[in-house]
Amino acid sequence: MASVDSTGSSISSRLRSGDLLHAGLAVTLLLGVWCVGGLEVSTGKVSFLRAMNGSTVLLPCTYSSCIGIKNLYFRWDYNDNGTMIKLCDAVIPVEGIEPKVNVEHSRVEFVGTSKGNNISILLWNITFDDEGEYVCFARNPKEKNRNHSAIYTLIVVDQLKEADNTLTVIIVSVLGGVIGLVIIVMVIKALVVHFLLKDDEKNKECLVSSSGNDNTENGLSGAKADNKTTPKA
Template sequence: MASVDSTGSSVSRRLRSGDLLHAGLAVALLLGPWSVGGLVVSTGRVSSIEAMNGSTVLLPCTYSSCIGIKNLYFNWQFNDNGTKYKLCDAVIPDDGEVPWVHVYQDRVEFVGSSESNNISILLWNITFEDEGEYTCFARNPKEKGHNHSAIFTLIVVDQMKEVDNTLTVIIVSVLGGVIGLVIIVMGIKALVIHFQLKDD
């Protein structure tokens, strides 16, 4: 039978909860720096773009890390119906150092800058075959082999859709007319009041 202290709570129960607390703290201390300061890869707020056949498209990608980077490896890949083709890759030795980028496909240009944590690329003269998913991948050895990626979807169209602004034009016209009418009524009212005060 477990011993009981003066408050009536079980000592063995308190010991078990204390052990759990210590174990939880140890796990938090071990995993904390990796979960808080880990590498983050992002293609920005918009994860897809619609572009015209024959145009040039920017595929955006940035990275950030609270613990810093050392020999950060990154690449861009194109997913062509399940087959992945590497477009470019490089290693950034340290924060702010310029990487030597290897480009593997025609019409691909690296336009990023390690000073701004930017690893974006340009796709020149796109065709319908370029439509699909592009993956921006990065691995920071400081994180013990954790991989990070972000996906950007490119949609290629023959011509851009025309936006129908008819409703917007009607709303703006009505609002403008109402505001103009109010101004005219206020002006007439001010004139009437002015002449009435003059007569008095």
């Protein structure tokens, strides 16, 4: 019996261990699904910019990680016909610690902050030679050196084209005209109704006064007739 109890206890212990293992795997899978994105960098919803020659532009980039960062390495490069030219790079030790940025371009300024997961840069006094693709790259050792990059395209022009608002002006003018016409119609209708009501009131007054006069005349003639037919005492 002791051996049976021992065997049963051993089997029960194994079952519990198996349940714990399955539960652990399930939690791991759930965490894996939740963190499936891992490290990501983004240059925003619009990944290009059209700017005037001689202006200063912001090249935006932010990073995110579901498990946090440690010694996050980031870099900005300019794609010069297939040759990647480094503009700046740095390492962020942990979240909230500002990095010491190594800038390798005279017109580049780092304006990001680790407190906002921001690694954006400014490019001063752009020229037509600055047109092209800018690559924001990051690598997170905390995620087994997982890395990610995003491309931001800069288009340099002589002058920015003014938006053609002709269609908008036409639509607004038509709507304004229609609204004005409706208001005029409503005003005319209100005036017509007002004058018609006044005419009705005058007609009613005329009918009442005419009816009163008729009754008065009929009463007087009746009285005269009665006086004539009354016999003398």
